[in-house]
Amino acid sequence: MSVQLNVQGLSRHFGGIRAVDEVSFSTAPGQITGVIGPNGAGKTTLFNLIAGTTKPSAGAVTMDGAAITGRPAASLARQGLVRTFQMTHVFAGHTVFENLYRAALFRQFPSPWSLFNPWGVRRGREEAARQAEQALALIGLESVADEQADSLAYGLQKILGVGMALTAMPRLLLMDEPAAGLNPVETVAMADLIERIHASGIDVVVVEHDMGLVMRLCQKLVVLVNGRLLAEGPTAQVRQDPRVIEAYLGADLDKEPGLEPAVEARAAQNGTGHSASVATAGQGASKASKPAPMLEIRDLSVSYGAVRALDKVSFAVEEASVCAVIGANGAGKSTLMKAISGLVPVAGGEILMEGQPIQNLSAERRVNLGIALSPEGRRLFPELTVRENLLMGAYLRRDQADVTVDLERIYAYFPRLLEREQSQGRHLSGGEQQMCAIGRALMSRPRLLLLDEPSLGLAPAVTLEVARAIRQISQDGTTIVLVEQNARLALKLSNHAVVLETGRLSLAGDSKDIMNNPQIAAAYLGHAAEASHHA
Numbered sequence: 001m002s003v004q005l006n007v008q009g010l011s012r013h014f015g016g017i018r019a020v021d022e023v024s025f026s027t028a029p030g031q032i033t034g035v036i037g038p039n040g041a042g043k044t045t046l047f048n049l050i051a052g053t054t055k056p057s058a059g060a061v062t063m064d065g066a067a068i069t070g071r072p073a074a075s076l077a078r079q080g081l082v083r084t085f086q087m088t089h090v091f092a093g094h095t096v097f098e099n100l101y102r103a104a105l106f107r108q109f110p111s112p113w114s115l116f117n118p119w120g121v122r123r124g125r126e127e128a129a130r131q132a133e134q135a136l137a138l139i140g141l142e143s144v145a146d147e148q149a150d151s152l153a154y155g156l157q158k159i160l161g162v163g164m165a166l167t168a169m170p171r172l173l174l175m176d177e178p179a180a181g182l183n184p185v186e187t188v189a190m191a192d193l194i195e196r197i198h199a200s201g202i203d204v205v206v207v208e209h210d211m212g213l214v215m216r217l218c219q220k221l222v223v224l225v226n227g228r229l230l231a232e233g234p235t236a237q238v239r240q241d242p243r244v245i246e247a248y249l250g251a252d253l254d255k256e257p258g259l260e261p262a263v264e265a266r267a268a269q270n271g272t273g274h275s276a277s278v279a280t281a282g283q284g285a286s287k288a289s290k291p292a293p294m295l296e297i298r299d300l301s302v303s304y305g306a307v308r309a310l311d312k313v314s315f316a317v318e319e320a321s322v323c324a325v326i327g328a329n330g331a332g333k334s335t336l337m338k339a340i341s342g343l344v345p346v347a348g349g350e351i352l353m354e355g356q357p358i359q360n361l362s363a364e365r366r367v368n369l370g371i372a373l374s375p376e377g378r379r380l381f382p383e384l385t386v387r388e389n390l391l392m393g394a395y396l397r398r399d400q401a402d403v404t405v406d407l408e409r410i411y412a413y414f415p416r417l418l419e420r421e422q423s424q425g426r427h428l429s430g431g432e433q434q435m436c437a438i439g440r441a442l443m444s445r446p447r448l449l450l451l452d453e454p455s456l457g458l459a460p461a462v463t464l465e466v467a468r469a470i471r472q473i474s475q476d477g478t479t480i481v482l483v484e485q486n487a488r489l490a491l492k493l494s495n496h497a498v499v500l501e502t503g504r505l506s507l508a509g510d511s512k513d514i515m516n517n518p519q520i521a522a523a524y525l526g527h528a529a530e531a532s533h534h535a
Contacts, residue, residue: 155186393443
């Protein structure tokens with residue numbers, strides 16, 4: 001039943017963006033293959049191209065030697081190629097078994113014309129029931145077969161979603177982030193299920209951010225970076241490949257002028273080697289002689305429905321320091337930024353600014369207190385000019401003379417923006433858009449600046465330009481919380497850092513210490529990567 005999948009020169013361009021760029025790889029029959037890569041690498045787009053939900057710009061896909069490029073998903077499913085999605089949707093108001101049965105009916109009756117044969121309808125329903133029973137046994141949900149599907153815990157709904165895909169009787173199953181949103185116990189259950197699926201004779205290709213799961217399951221890895229293939233090979237070999245570790249942690253920036261570690265930069269500026277340290281909740285304000293931290297997070301939890309995105313995270317950020325928040329995709333970094341800025345409600349814990357709880361305040365109130373967010377994805381107004389976009393950040397201000405002064409300060413940080421002052425946002429490059437987004441946040445004169453993935457999608461030279469500006473903003477006294485996929489860059493720019501893994505705090509301390517800690521590689525690529533990073 002094993003199947004051979006070959007991808008040759010597969011590309012997909014969205015305007016000038018090369019989401020997938022001439023990617024070639026093959027799966028080995030009888031193996032579980034993992035597709036990994038940093039945020040924005042093109043993994044889901046690659047799945048969409050293979051599974052027929054998106055047409056490629058170029059390239060070819062074959063399965064067992066037969067061309068399947070560009071064929072619709074329903075046709076591919078009949079041939080044995082089936083996929084799951086990141087988000088699971090069950091039939092509400094129906095039992096677990098009924099969900100599986102309904103999914104199986106789609107295979108038996110692919111078109112309305114098949115319903116006009118009474119004998120065929122009866123046989124098709126019987127076959128659908130048999131396939132539903134078979135899938136139910138494989139996913140291990142017999143004990144809840146008669147429960148309402150939408151009443152199940154999220155982890156069980158994810159497993160049910162896999163079962164619904166299995167009713168299509170696949171030979172090759174593409175699984176897009178099967179462990180997304182699962183707690184550790186649910187993740188183990190999902191891993192066990194994937195192993196049972198594989199043992200039943202179904203080949204699996206999985207996109208997943210949980211590196212522990214990937215390293216447990218996959219015999220082969222395919223690594224994408226910026227839409228291109230970086231590495232391909234046996235898991236043990238790929239996970240220790242220096243290029244792969246660099247793709248996740250970022251390039252070594254020791255030789256870049258103006259990007260010496262933040263501790264050294266602060267020492268040069270102040271004549272001291274002292275730097276603020278990150279603390280667990282409560283420690284930052286424990287000494288009577290010490291003021292409350294600018295930001296303190298105490299046992300913070302955030303949920304999206306049944307999905308726990310953050311689980312009892314605690315740390316503190318001192319005034320005029322930079323705190324980096326790093327971790328693999330899906331660790332909860334952006335959720336943390338949204339919680340601090342008031343864009344998502346908290347499920348538990350506290351957020352304090354200078355000792356005052358703010359977790360129940362509106363986002364507008366938090367802006368008035370001095371919190372500004374530069375969001376992931378930039379989100380400029382495409383029809384507005386650079387100047388107009390920047391002024392949107394000062395929308396609530398009435399001190400027009402000071403607004404003009406601040407505009408000049410932004411242009412000093414980012415000279416390119418002055419050159420493009422009258423250009424519309426939609427005509428800016430990615431780097432110029434990022435500069436404008438940071439500048440817009442600064443126009444509110446924040447005391448606490450939240451930067452969410454400022455280097456995402458930027459060319460190396462532009463990344464360095466943005467990084468030097470962040471360093472200068474910090475040296476001018478603004479407290480910064482920096483979420484950054486490039487771990488080495490984030491640790492260079494910060495005084496202290498916290499590392500998140502699947503919504504939990506796994507490591508905290510001075511950035512210089514964390515940069516040399518082998519656990520940082522493990523947080524991105526699993527614990528076997530520690531030795532390679534340490535070497």
